[in-house]
Amino acid sequence: MIKVFRSPGRHGYAVEASPFLPNRVACAASQYYGITGCGTLLVLDETPRGLVSVRSWEWGDGLFDVAWSEANEHLLVAGGGDGSLQLWDTANQHAPLKVAKEHTQEVYSVSWSQTRGENLIVSGSWDHTVKVWDPSLSRSLTTLRGHEGVVYSTIWSPHIPGCIASASGDGTLRIWDVKAAVCRLAVPAHQAEILACDWCKYDQNIVATGSVDCSINVWDLRNIRQPVNHLLGHTYAIRRLKFSPFSQTVLASCSYDFTVRFWDFGMNPPLLDTVEHHSEFVCGLDFNLHIPNQVVDCSWDETVKIYAPACLSAGSSAAQGAQADD
Amino acid sequence: MLRLKVISGHLSPGSPHTGPDLRATRCGAAAGGPGEDVVVVHGRRTAIGRAKKGGFKDTTPDELLSAVMTAVLTDVGLSPHQLGDVCVGNVLQPGAGALMARVAHFLSGFPETVPVFTVNRQCSSGLQAVLNIAGAIRSRTIDLGLACGVESMSLQSMSNPGDLSARLSQNPKARDCIVPMGITSENVAERFGVCRQKQDAFALGSQQKAARAQSLGLFEREITPVSTRVVDSDGRERQLTVSRDEGVRAETTLEGLSKLRPAFKPDGTTTAGNSSQVSDGAAAVLVGRRSAVEALGLPVLGVLRGSAVVGVPPDVMGIGPAYAIPAALKQAGLTVDDIDVFEINEAFASQAVYCVEKLGIPMEKVNPCGGAIALGHPLGCTGARQVVTLLNELRRRGRRAYGVVSMCIGTGMGAAAVFEYPGL
Numbered sequence: 007m008i009k010v011f012r013s014p015g016r017h018g019y020a021v022e023a024s025p026f027l028p029n030r031v032a033c034a035a036s037q038y039y040g041i042t043g044c045g046t047l048l049v050l051d052e053t054p055r056g057l058v059s060v061r062s063w064e065w066g067d068g069l070f071d072v073a074w075s076e077a078n079e080h081l082l083v084a085g086g087g088d089g090s091l092q093l094w095d096t097a098n099q100h101a102p103l104k105v106a107k108e109h110t111q112e113v114y115s116v117s118w119s120q121t122r123g124e125n126l127i128v129s130g131s132w133d134h135t136v137k138v139w140d141p142s143l144s145r146s147l148t149t150l151r152g153h154e155g156v157v158y159s160t161i162w163s164p165h166i167p168g169c170i171a172s173a174s175g176d177g178t179l180r181i182w183d184v185k186a187a188v189c190r191l192a193v194p195a196h197q198a199e200i201l202a203c204d205w206c207k208y209d210q211n212i213v214a215t216g217s218v219d220c221s222i223n224v225w226d227l228r229n230i231r232q233p234v235n236h237l238l239g240h241t242y243a244i245r246r247l248k249f250s251p252f253s254q255t256v257l258a259s260c261s262y263d264f265t266v267r268f269w270d271f272g273m274n275p276p277l278l279d280t281v282e283h284h285s286e287f288v289c290g291l292d293f294n295l296h297i298p299n300q301v302v303d304c305s306w307d308e309t310v311k312i313y314a315p316a317c318l319s320a321g322s323s324a325a326q327g328a329q330a331d332d
Numbered sequence: 333m334l335r336l337k338v339i340s341g342h343l344s345p346g347s348p349h350t351g352p353d354l355r356a357t358r359c360g361a362a363a364g365g366p367g368e369d370v371v372v373v374h375g376r377r378t379a380i381g382r383a384k385k386g387g388f389k390d391t392t393p394d395e396l397l398s399a400v401m402t403a404v405l406t407d408v409g410l411s412p413h414q415l416g417d418v419c420v421g422n423v424l425q426p427g428a429g430a431l432m433a434r435v436a437h438f439l440s441g442f443p444e445t446v447p448v449f450t451v452n453r454q455c456s457s458g459l460q461a462v463l464n465i466a467g468a469i470r471s472r473t474i475d476l477g478l479a480c481g482v483e484s485m486s487l488q489s490m491s492n493p494g495d496l497s498a499r500l501s502q503n504p505k506a507r508d509c510i511v512p513m514g515i516t517s518e519n520v521a522e523r524f525g526v527c528r529q530k531q532d533a534f535a536l537g538s539q540q541k542a543a544r545a546q547s548l549g550l551f552e553r554e555i556t557p558v559s560t561r562v563v564d565s566d567g568r569e570r571q572l573t574v575s576r577d578e579g580v581r582a583e584t585t586l587e588g589l590s591k592l593r594p595a596f597k598p599d600g601t602t603t604a605g606n607s608s609q610v611s612d613g614a615a616a617v618l619v620g621r622r623s624a625v626e627a628l629g630l631p632v633l634g635v636l637r638g639s640a641v642v643g644v645p646p647d648v649m650g651i652g653p654a655y656a657i658p659a660a661l662k663q664a665g666l667t668v669d670d671i672d673v674f675e676i677n678e679a680f681a682s683q684a685v686y687c688v689e690k691l692g693i694p695m696e697k698v699n700p701c702g703g704a705i706a707l708g709h710p711l712g713c714t715g716a717r718q719v720v721t722l723l724n725e726l727r728r729r730g731r732r733a734y735g736v737v738s739m740c741i742g743t744g745m746g747a748a749a750v751f752e753y754p755g756l
Binding site for chain 1: 336
């Protein structure tokens with residue numbers, strides 16, 4: 007059962023499920039495909055009436071990524087084409103609580119730290135830098151320099167405090183130690199631009215990268231000479247990828263080829279399913295943390311879709327069936 | 333528009349990485365809009381004669397120069413009064429031929445009000461003349477200029493090094509500047525492992541490509557026939573018209589090349605067959621600001637998109653193009669893959685092979701009409717000659733494309749320029 011939200015004139019760039027509310031997602035969208043014009047941040051609730059907007063804010067430039075606070079269910083941060091990060095409060099319908107403008111070019115990624123005892127934001131920008139912020143966005147705490155290209159993706163490790171993975175147009179995946187403000191690892195992960203990366207939720211050493219070369223590489227950071235898995239199937243650049251919160255070896259990817267693909271790199275062949283329900287680039291993707299196998303995605307075709315891909319449900323029912331047999 | 337460019341890059345895998353390449357920098361002659369482009373209108377060259385043996389052996393360089401200066405302007409119907417400046421590349425004449433150039437100027441019927449100057453950057457002098465005129469156009473000193481190159485290696489030799497300090501012997505780099513060119517070729521071959529077989533195969537290719545181009549008449553459009561005289565061995569003068577390159581040997585074989593003895597050291601790999609020939613010749617290229625060129629109703633044969641001259645160690649001066657070409661491409665915002673034709677001067681097969689391999693250039697893109705091994709290398713003329721040959725080749729291919737002209741430079745430099753052929 008697919009639930010669809012339409013955002014006329016706004017092309018989806020990122021969608022993130024709330025870590026607090028099982029029925030809430032946030033979507034960063036932009037006018038004119040994000041090439042020019044303004045942006046909109048949407049908060050959508052899944053209700054019996056369908057997917058409805060409960061809050062929306064306009065921003066003067068395109069919005070390219072959004073992340074929910076891991077500490078406060080009302081807060082979220084978005085990154086914009088004007089180089090700004092904005093802190094938004096769902097209880098405040100007018101202006102952002104705070105705007106921080108330090109990046110000199112487009113902010114393409116924001117991530118909120120997930121480890122206990124740490125409450126930080128990281129942003130990645132086309133100005134080649136990664137910046138770490140306290141959650142009030144007063145001033146950046148650290149600027150991480152080293153990428154020789156545009157930074158497309160920055161994600162906190164869900165396991166290791168103060169550890170960030172970043173993916174860049176320079177073809178490298180980098181692992182950063184925020185406390186020491188140094189790059190611990192630079193992995194030449196693809197021979198092309200890398201648009202996406204994510205950490206495995208079950209193994210602190212596993213990171214996946216998605217590239218313009220249409221492939222996904224799964225890396226074990228203890229041995230980076232070659233990827234532990236190389237996933238082929240997409241026919242255009244991979245724009246975003248996410249590990250499943252429920253299975254160690256399952257991940258989802260969305261692409262400029264209009265599809266969302268689900269993979270289990272523990273299986274052979276690894277491709278579980280290809281979902282073709284968009285008519286434009288699919289840029290945003292997330293797993294729901296509360297409802298196993300529920301996925302949300304957004305596309306340049308002006309839609310946000312929530313669905314439960316059959317391949318994941320089948321897998322879980324098979325697993326449940328197996329348990330029942332025991 | 334940066335965002336559009338970045339996203340377009342995502343859709344065409346294999347496109348250059350982001351970073352500096354992605355910035356929408358105005359580059360090369362494009363700065364200031366298309367009207368400000370530095371464009372090539374037309375170019376002509378003489379046939380290239382074999383020094384001391386060929387049809388130009390008794391022809392003074394002012395005559396060669398005058399032939400091409402006149403031909404270029406006549407072809408496009410431009411009065412010499414319109415020229416803002418004339419620059420002539422020359423290496424061997426005293427003072428780079430400043431006097432000779434002004435004489436050629438008057439022999440061509442150019443008015444005294446038009447100035448002329450010469451430039452000597454060794455083997456890149458002909459290209460440097462183009463770049464000097466381009467610089468004057470960009471600085472808005474002039475709108476239109478004639479860039480030329482000329483050399484008579486029959487009448488002047490490379491033997492006189494001029495007056496040099498005795499301290500030269502204590503400075504290794506300075507000392508390397510007087511290493512004979514053939515020895516720099518041996519150095520390149522040894523240091524970078526370019527074997528004799530590769531050099532000979534490259535030389536054979538040059539001869540075959542030049543012979544093919546000659547037999548198909550591909551050079552007819554660029555060569556201005558020159559009527560001159562030669563003095564025979566018995567002292568008799570004879571009139572003749574030179575209209576074919578004299579160094580091309582269609583009958584060259586790999587076997588024949590492999591039998592030649594090393595020319596510069598006994599155990600060397602550089603031979604007369606895999607080195608450039610000593611030659612006489614001239615070339616001229618009409619260059620202008622696009623807005624001025626269009627206002628005069630003149631055609632645009634090529635657009636200068638970038639150029640660079642870089643320094644390299646003098647004792648391996650032949651590697652210059654391997655450093656100059658990337659610098660010029662970067663300025664133009666292009667990569668090796670974007671270039672259809674490379675005119676890389678074949679001072680020696682050793683250095684040409686090294687540069688081509690170092691840059692990963694597919695061999696079929698290099699000197700499609702042959703190079704200096706077959707055609708000859710009249711030092712000051714070569715750069716301008718290559719521009720003429722390149723743009724004619726791109727014109728024959730018909731579609732919009734980019735080409736590069738490059739050469740190594742004695743005393744340790746490389747020069748390169750990127751041209752765009754705008755299409756029919």
